[in-house]
Amino acid sequence: MPTTVDGLIKLADSIEELSNPRDTYILFIDMCDSTEFKQSCIQADVPDSIWIVRQYVFLTRCAKIIKNYEGQITKTIGDEVMATFLPDKDPIDIIRCVLEIFASFENIKAYNKGKYIIQLKASIDYGESYNGNVLDIDVFDPIGTCVDRCARISKYATKKGITISKDYFDLISSKISTLGLRISPLRENLKGLGEIDFYLVDMP
Numbered sequence: 001m002p003t004t005v006d007g008l009i010k011l012a013d014s015i016e017e018l019s020n021p022r023d024t025y026i027l028f029i030d031m032c033d034s035t036e037f038k039q040s041c042i043q044a045d046v047p048d049s050i051w052i053v054r055q056y057v058f059l060t061r062c063a064k065i066i067k068n069y070e071g072q073i074t075k076t077i078g079d080e081v082m083a084t085f086l087p088d089k090d091p092i093d094i095i096r097c098v099l100e101i102f103a104s105f106e107n108i109k110a111y112n113k114g115k116y117i118i119q120l121k122a123s124i125d126y127g128e129s130y131n132g133n134v135l136d137i138d139v140f141d142p143i144g145t146c147v148d149r150c151a152r153i154s155k156y157a158t159k160k161g162i163t164i165s166k167d168y169f170d171l172i173s174s175k176i177s178t179l180g181l182r183i184s185p186l187r188e189n190l191k192g193l194g195e196i197d198f199y200l201v202d203m204p
Helices: 005-014 034-043 048-068 092-107 145-156 166-172
Strands: 022-031 072-076 080-085 120-131 162-165 182-190 194-202
Touching (some): 022 048, 048 080, 092 162, 120 145, 145 162, 145 182, 145 194, 162 166, 166 194
Antiparallel strands (some): 022 080, 022 120, 072 080, 162 194, 182 194
């Protein structure tokens, strides 16, 4: 295994997936307060099936709507879904997808109020990424700066809020006003990325 910078560059050039980046839309959707809900179930000696079914409903409903918008589920990480959309996708449709996911849980009586309520947050980014898939399955698993940035800005999303990168915002700025959303500019020093401008999008 190479240990010098030159050696690492040569290794990357020799791996086809790492020498052919592609523009990608990245989406993360998280279920808010899921850890606290799980802990409350454990403390109350509630069967594991209660929080597991709640989490499964979240994952399956997200996956169905994302697929309806021609997105691809890259992975699920406990209470989080990561998805990608191809660059020919109308970028405003990705926010529409997220808003539809948010609204869909308001129509499930068991999960739209009280202690079982499901509330979500999301983050969206756009940029060049590489295929980091190491499994024997045909799924584009993006790695790159836009993926890291999308994950970092997600922590600033509020319940029913969406954090979006400046690169993504620039693509939708002429259309986002049609959705009736509130847009708040943010700037934070993000780990490994430095000072980054991005936006919080939510309902007024």
